[in-house]
Amino acid sequence: MFYFVQRFFGKIIRLFGGNFSGTPEELEQVLGREENACYARLIEQTFQFEQVPDSGDYWVADYHMHIHGTGRNAGVDLFCPAIPLCPPGVLLTGKRFNWLRHPFLYLQTKVFLSASGIENVCFGDAEYLQRLYRQIEHFPVHNDTHGNPVRFRFFVFAMAPFRDRDTGDVNFDKTDICVDSDYVISVADCFNRKLEMAGIPHRVVPVISVHPYRKDAEKELVRLGNRVAAQGHDEILVKWLPPSMGIDPETVRSSYYETMAEQGMVLVSHTGKEHSAISDKECQEFGNPLKLCKALEARSAGGKQLKVIMAHSGRKGVNFDDAGKRVSSYELFRKMMATGDYRGRLFGDMSAIPYMATEHILRDIAIGNLGLEGRMLNGSDYPVPAGHIIKPTRHLYKMKLISRQQKKALDLVYRYNPLLFDFVMKRMLHFAGQQVPLPDSAFLSMTSFGRE
Numbered sequence: 001m002f003y004f005v006q007r008f009f010g011k012i013i014r015l016f017g018g019n020f021s022g023t024p025e026e027l028e029q030v031l032g033r034e035e036n037a038c039y040a041r042l043i044e045q046t047f048q049f050e051q052v053p054d055s056g057d058y059w060v061a062d063y064h065m066h067i068h069g070t071g072r073n074a075g076v077d078l079f080c081p082a083i084p085l086c087p088p089g090v091l092l093t094g095k096r097f098n099w100l101r102h103p104f105l106y107l108q109t110k111v112f113l114s115a116s117g118i119e120n121v122c123f124g125d126a127e128y129l130q131r132l133y134r135q136i137e138h139f140p141v142h143n144d145t146h147g148n149p150v151r152f153r154f155f156v157f158a159m160a161p162f163r164d165r166d167t168g169d170v171n172f173d174k175t176d177i178c179v180d181s182d183y184v185i186s187v188a189d190c191f192n193r194k195l196e197m198a199g200i201p202h203r204v205v206p207v208i209s210v211h212p213y214r215k216d217a218e219k220e221l222v223r224l225g226n227r228v229a230a231q232g233h234d235e236i237l238v239k240w241l242p243p244s245m246g247i248d249p250e251t252v253r254s255s256y257y258e259t260m261a262e263q264g265m266v267l268v269s270h271t272g273k274e275h276s277a278i279s280d281k282e283c284q285e286f287g288n289p290l291k292l293c294k295a296l297e298a299r300s301a302g303g304k305q306l307k308v309i310m311a312h313s314g315r316k317g318v319n320f321d322d323a324g325k326r327v328s329s330y331e332l333f334r335k336m337m338a339t340g341d342y343r344g345r346l347f348g349d350m351s352a353i354p355y356m357a358t359e360h361i362l363r364d365i366a367i368g369n370l371g372l373e374g375r376m377l378n379g380s381d382y383p384v385p386a387g388h389i390i391k392p393t394r395h396l397y398k399m400k401l402i403s404r405q406q407k408k409a410l411d412l413v414y415r416y417n418p419l420l421f422d423f424v425m426k427r428m429l430h431f432a433g434q435q436v437p438l439p440d441s442a443f444l445s446m447t448s449f450g451r452e
């Protein structure tokens with residue numbers, strides 16, 4: 001009896017989480033079938049980049065992806081022998097596994113693990129890496145309109161733990177998830193070696209996360225930045241999730257921002273309300289886009305300034321404006337983007353925007369009447385696109401942003417490779433009566449042609 005209840009519960013969770021039909025490698029075979037030829041063509045068309053250099057010297061980028069797991073790392077060394085098992089790279093709060101005291105959080109975690117392709121909690125970290133790697137390895141290599149292969153850069157995040165502002169010490173009670181920067185650097189290195197051996201041109205770029213309240217934060221930035229650069233990467237990003245990490249960007253000491261500017265680093269900071277990670281209510285205001293002014297105004301001794309990516313572009317939630325009024329975080333994001341001095345240094349990412357009915361923000365980017373063009377970056381927020389419950393294809397079809405055939409193609413891709421699904425979906429979207437797609441520039445890396 002217990003067995004059947006467990007199976008039934010598992011099925012329900014899969015309906016909300018990872019409602020997959022097969023592995024990423026099977027998609028190619030499925031698309032090769034005659035009855036699916038029109039879907040294969042529609043997918044291939046989304047790789048047709050036009051506004052790119054003839055030479056093919058550019059990267060398409062996904063600037064927002066998570067490395068996750070369960071904090072149980074059995075088997076990680078079998079997948080990537082060079083990754084040290086001790087200390088473990090991922091730490092997930094025990095609250096998420098306590099169904100008696102935190103039933104809602106428990107269910108949310110189950111759905112999230114299912115979407116991430118994790119079936120056995122004890123092998124959670126290894127299963128997460130394997131599933132993610134397979135999606136990257138089997139991300140198709142199609143040609144652009146100039147006949148050059150479209151190469152991708154996938155940026156994967158570390159996540160610093162919560163720290164108390166006064167002492168600078170780690171507070172594990174308030175930490176939801178922590179993903180070690182050195183671990184992420186080793187994971188990226190392992191993935192890149194495998195991709196190279198398999199002859200796949202895509203690359204994975206590690207994004208470090210250094211909490212600014214750490215006493216030795218500046219030293220740590222330099223140490224980790226050097227490790228990333230030593231792997232040959234020319235984009236060094238630092239990830240913050242202020243509401244969940246307890247970072248008030250206005251109170252961060254200037255030397256932290258100056259060190260980042262000196263090192264040519266880019267800050268990726270969450271803006272708007274935080275939904276997925278556990279965050280104190282009083283910390284939600286730390287996602288206010290206006291709080292990033294201090295970072296944007298900091299200068300190194302040599303006069304260098306920082307680049308900042310506002311993750312999610314303030315998609316959801318409300319924050320205080322300068323006059324103390326509560327306004328939408330997206331409005332504050334737009335206000336910051338309109339500040340002339342921040343042009344060329346302030347960017348927004350599109351992660352999670354097509355989900356949960358906030359696609360009007362993408363229309364603003366496509367129509368290009370807000371000065372956002374050339375300043376928006378692609379991001380999937382993987383594993384978010386893998387959650388079946390938030391798959392937006394039906395909604396997008398109803399809003400007439402995709403055709404019926406495109407919807408069918410997308411639903412098929414989701415069942416095998418949700419990372420590819422997110423990219424293809426954004427490339428298929430057309431606004432203003434099916435006339436205007438998102439610009440090619442919104443998918444290119446910051447180092448590629450066409451950016452200020």
Ligand SMILES: [Zn+2]
Nearest residue numbers: 064066351381
């Ligand atoms: Zn995210």
